[in-house]
Amino acid sequence: MTVAVRFRRHLRRLLLLLASCCLLSLLLSAYFLFTNSSPSMQLGQSPEPACAQPLSMSPYHQLPYPYPPNPPHTHVHTDPVVLVLVESQYSQLGQDIVAILESAHFPPLLKLRGLPLVLRTNQALWDCCVVSSSPLLHLTKPGTDRGALPGEDWTSFSSNHSTYQAVLHARAKDGAGAGSGDNPGPGFSLGLQATVVQDMGLYDGVRRVLFGQGLGYWLHRLILVDAISYLTNRKLTLGLDRHILVDIDDIFVGKEGTRMNTKDVKVLLDTQRQLRSQISNFTFNLGFSGKFYHTGEHNIPVDMGYAVAPHHSGVYPVHLQLYKAWRRVWNIQVTSTEEYPHLKPARYRKGFIHNNIMISIFMTHLSNYGNDRLGLYTFVHLASFLRSWTNLKLHTLPPLQLAHKYFQLFPEQRNPLWQNPCDDKRHKDIWSKEKTCDRLPKFMVIGPQKTGTTALYLFLLMHPSISSNFPSPKTYEEVQFFNTNNYHKGIDWYMEFFPVPSNVTTDFLFEKSANYFPSEESPRRAAALLPKAKIITLLINPSDRAYSWYQHQRAHEDHAALQFTFYDVISARPGAPAELRSLQSRCLIPGLYSTHLERWLTYYPANQVMIIDGHQLRTDPATVMDEVQKFLGVTPHFNYSQALTFDPQKGFWCQLLEGGKTKCLGKSKGRKYPPMEPEAHAYLSRYYREHNVELSKLLHRLGQPLPSWLREELQKVSGIKLCDIHLGISL
Numbered sequence: 001m002t003v004a005v006r007f008r009r010h011l012r013r014l015l016l017l018l019a020s021c022c023l024l025s026l027l028l029s030a031y032f033l034f035t036n037s038s039p040s041m042q043l044g045q046s047p048e049p050a051c052a053q054p055l056s057m058s059p060y061h062q063l064p065y066p067y068p069p070n071p072p073h074t075h076v077h078t079d080p081v082v083l084v085l086v087e088s089q090y091s092q093l094g095q096d097i098v099a100i101l102e103s104a105h106f107p108p109l110l111k112l113r114g115l116p117l118v119l120r121t122n123q124a125l126w127d128c129c130v131v132s133s134s135p136l137l138h139l140t141k142p143g144t145d146r147g148a149l150p151g152e153d154w155t156s157f158s159s160n161h162s163t164y165q166a167v168l169h170a171r172a173k174d175g176a177g178a179g180s181g182d183n184p185g186p187g188f189s190l191g192l193q194a195t196v197v198q199d200m201g202l203y204d205g206v207r208r209v210l211f212g213q214g215l216g217y218w219l220h221r222l223i224l225v226d227a228i229s230y231l232t233n234r235k236l237t238l239g240l241d242r243h244i245l246v247d248i249d250d251i252f253v254g255k256e257g258t259r260m261n262t263k264d265v266k267v268l269l270d271t272q273r274q275l276r277s278q279i280s281n282f283t284f285n286l287g288f289s290g291k292f293y294h295t296g297e298h299n300i301p302v303d304m305g306y307a308v309a310p311h312h313s314g315v316y317p318v319h320l321q322l323y324k325a326w327r328r329v330w331n332i333q334v335t336s337t338e339e340y341p342h343l344k345p346a347r348y349r350k351g352f353i354h355n356n357i358m359i360s361i362f363m364t365h366l367s368n369y370g371n372d373r374l375g376l377y378t379f380v381h382l383a384s385f386l387r388s389w390t391n392l393k394l395h396t397l398p399p400l401q402l403a404h405k406y407f408q409l410f411p412e413q414r415n416p417l418w419q420n421p422c423d424d425k426r427h428k429d430i431w432s433k434e435k436t437c438d439r440l441p442k443f444m445v446i447g448p449q450k451t452g453t454t455a456l457y458l459f460l461l462m463h464p465s466i467s468s469n470f471p472s473p474k475t476y477e478e479v480q481f482f483n484t485n486n487y488h489k490g491i492d493w494y495m496e497f498f499p500v501p502s503n504v505t506t507d508f509l510f511e512k513s514a515n516y517f518p519s520e521e522s523p524r525r526a527a528a529l530l531p532k533a534k535i536i537t538l539l540i541n542p543s544d545r546a547y548s549w550y551q552h553q554r555a556h557e558d559h560a561a562l563q564f565t566f567y568d569v570i571s572a573r574p575g576a577p578a579e580l581r582s583l584q585s586r587c588l589i590p591g592l593y594s595t596h597l598e599r600w601l602t603y604y605p606a607n608q609v610m611i612i613d614g615h616q617l618r619t620d621p622a623t624v625m626d627e628v629q630k631f632l633g634v635t636p637h638f639n640y641s642q643a644l645t646f647d648p649q650k651g652f653w654c655q656l657l658e659g660g661k662t663k664c665l666g667k668s669k670g671r672k673y674p675p676m677e678p679e680a681h682a683y684l685s686r687y688y689r690e691h692n693v694e695l696s697k698l699l700h701r702l703g704q705p706l707p708s709w710l711r712e713e714l715q716k717v718s719g720i721k722l723c724d725i726h727l728g729i730s731l
C-alpha cells in the first residue's frame with residue numbers, strides 16, 4: 001500500500017473521529033448551556049487599563065516558552081480533535097459551537113454545568129490585550145489593542161479553577177463585571193474580562209482554547225495560530241523566521257512623466273534606511289526585464305543572475321525559448337512568478353525549478369511608476385506591525401541566495417507539476433498564439449508491461465477516429481513522459497509527439513506507455529495535465545506477467561537475466577547481488593496490482609478508469625474492443641469481429657488485411673519460451689496471494705467482474721471462499 005493511500009485512509013479515519021467528537025461536544029455544550037444559567041460568582045470590573053493588572057496565581061503563568069509539560073492530570077487528551085472547536089470558519093460543526101458562545105439568545109450569565117466556568121455573554125468590550133504570561137503564546141507578542149472591540153456580542157469567561165488561564169483580556173464597556181473586591185478566580189485578573197481562555201486540561205483531562213467571539217477579530221486569528229500549536233503539542237507549528245525581498249520592477253519603464261524621478265528615489269532610499277533598522281541589510285531589489293534590461297546607461301549592476309519575470313513574460317506556463325535565452329544571454333539563474341500554479345488564491349502559489357532556473361515566489365511587486373508612496377508606507381508599517389505583535393524575525397537575502405533558501409525550505413516544490421495552459425484563462429492568454437492545447441491525449445494505455453498493451457495499441461489504431469502519438473524519433477520507443485525525466489522537458493516537448501487533430505471533438509488521441517502503471521509519480525502528474533483523460537489498464541495473472549517480463553529481459557540480453565534462472569530472480573534474498581535484486585524488483589513490483597491501481601484511483605475517478613482482463617484480450621479481442629469503444633464513447637462503432645482474425649501460425653489474433661493476409665505483432669510479442677517451472681509458479685502464487693485478495697476487493701468495490709485468472713488464484717487461497725473475500729473478511 002502506498003504512503004498516499006495509507007495517508008488517505010488515516011485522514012478518513014481522523015475526519016470521522018473529528019466529526020464524532022464534534023457532535024459529542026455540541027451535545028455536551030448545548031446540554032451545559034441550557035441546563036444551568038445561574039452564575040456562581042460575580043464578575044469584576046477594573047478602572048485600570050487592560051493587562052496592567054497583576055496576573056493570576058495560575059501555576060503556569062510563570063513558565064516561559066517552550067510550553068510546560070503536560071499538566072499533571074492523569075488522562076489529559078492531547079489529541080488535536082479539540083482543534084475543531086476553534087476552527088469555526090472552516091468546519092460546519094465548529095461554526096455551531098462558536099455560534100453558541102456568540103449567540104445573542106442566551107441569558108447574560110451562564111454557568112456550564114460540569115465545568116467550573118462562567119460565561120458572560122453579549123458584552124461590548126474595549127482595550128483588548130494579550131496576557132504576557134500565557135503559556136500559549138508563541139507567534140503572538142503581548143500588547144494592547146486600544147479602543148472598542150468590533151461588535152457588542154462578546155462572551156467572556158471566569159473561573160476559580162486553575163485549569164483556566166486567560167489569554168486575552170478586555171474591559172467591559174458598560175461597567176459590568178466583578179467588583180474590585182470579588183475574586184475572579186486564579187486564572188483571571190481582577191476586573192478584566194477574559195475573552196480567550198486556555199484550558200490546561202487539569203479539570204477533565206481535555207485541553208481547550210475557548211474564544212469568546214469569532215475569528216473576525218484580527219487578534220483572535222493570531223491567537224488561533226498559537227492555539228493550534230499549543231493543542232497539537234507544537235506538531236503544527238512553524239518557525240519564527242521569515243524572509244522578505246521587495247522588487248521594484250522595470251524602474252525605467254512607464255510613460256514619460258510617470259517614471260521614477262530623483263525625489264522618488266530619495267524617498268525610496270529613506271524607506272530602505274527605516275526598514276534596515278528592523279531587517280538588517282534590507283535592500284530594495286531593482287528588477288529588470290524586457291528591452292530595458294542591460295541598457296547600462298545608469299551604471300546599476302544588473303549581473304545578479306536574477307531578473308524579474310512577471311506573468312506577462314511567460315514564466316508559467318513555460319516557454320522554453322525564454323529560459324534558454326535567459327540563460328545564454330544574461331546568465332539568469334533565478335526569477336520569480338506569481339502564476340504557478342495559479343494567480344489566486346495567493347497562499348497556494350509555489351515555486352519550481354526548470355532548466356536549472358529557479359522560479360520562486362518571493363517577489364513582492366512594488367510599482368514601477370513614480371509618486372508611489374503608498375507601497376513604501378505599507379512595507380514600513382507591515383514590518384513594524386510584525387515587530388509589535390509577533391515574535392517573527394524578518395530577514396532578507398539577495399535574490400540568488402534567497403532562491404536557494406526557498407528550495408531548501410520547500411524541497412518538495414523543486415519539481416514542477418505541469419497543467420494544461422488552456423484550463424486557466426490567464427495561462428491561456430500567456431500561452432503562445434501558435435500553440436494549441438489540442439495536442440494532448442484524450443486517453444492513455446498505462447500498462448503494466450507484458451500484459452498485451454501492444455496488441456491493444458494496434459487494435460485501437462485500426463479505429464478510424466483514434467490516433468496515437470508519433471514514436472520517439474530517436475528510439476522509436478514509447479514516450480514515457482510522466483514516469484521519467486522526460487517530464488522535465490516540459491509540455492511543449494510532450495505535445496510535439498501528437499498530431500494536431502483534424503476534428504477536436506471526434507478525434508481521439510492517445511498514448512501508450514506501459515511503465516506508467518507502477519510509477520509513483522505518473523498518476524499525480526497525469527491528472528494535473530490531463531484531468532479528464534480516460535485511463536486504460538490491462539491485467540493478466542501477475543505471475544505470468546513476471547515470467548513474460550523475465551523472458552523479455554533475456555531476449556534483450558540483460559546480463560542478470562541471462563545469468564540467473566527465473567526462480568533465482570523471484571526468490572532472491574535481501575543480501576543477493578544488487579544487480580539481481582534490481583532485476584527482481586522490476587520483475588515483481590508491477591504485479592502488485594491493487595497498490596498501483598489504488599494510486600491511480602486516488603487521482604482519477606473510477607468512471608475514468610477501465611480495467612481490462614488481458615487474458616480475455618488475448619482470447620476474445622473483439623468483445624474487449626467493443627467494451628473499450630463504449631468506455632471511450634468513440635464513434636463510429638468499429639466492427640472488430642470482422643477486422644480481426646486468429647492467425648494459427650502466430651498463435652494470436654491479428655489484423656485481417658485485404659486478400660485474407662494478416663498483420664500480426666512482431667517477433668517480440670508472443671515469444672516462444674518454455675513454460676514456467678511449477679516451483680516458480682507456487683512461489684509466485686504465494687507471493688501475490690494477499691495482493692490478489694486486495695485486487696478482488698477493489699474490483700468488487702468498483703462493481704467489476706473478477707477475471708478468470710484471479711478467480712483461479714483466489715481458489716488456491718485455502719479455506720476462503722470468494723464470497724467471504726467480498727464481504728471483506730481478511731485472511
Ligand SMILES: Nc1ncnc2c1ncn2[C@@H]1O[C@H](COP(=O)(O)OS(=O)(=O)O)[C@@H](OP(=O)(O)O)[C@H]1O
Nearest residue numbers: 449450451452453454455548652653665669670671
Ligand atoms: N494479439 C497478440 N499478439 C501478440 N501478443 C499478444 C497478443 N495479445 C496478447 N499478447 C501478449 O502480449 C504480450 C506482450 O505484452 P506487451 O505488448 O504489453 O509487452 S510490452 O510491455 O509492450 O513489451 C505477449 O507476451 P509474450 O507471450 O510473453 O511475448 C503476448 O502474450
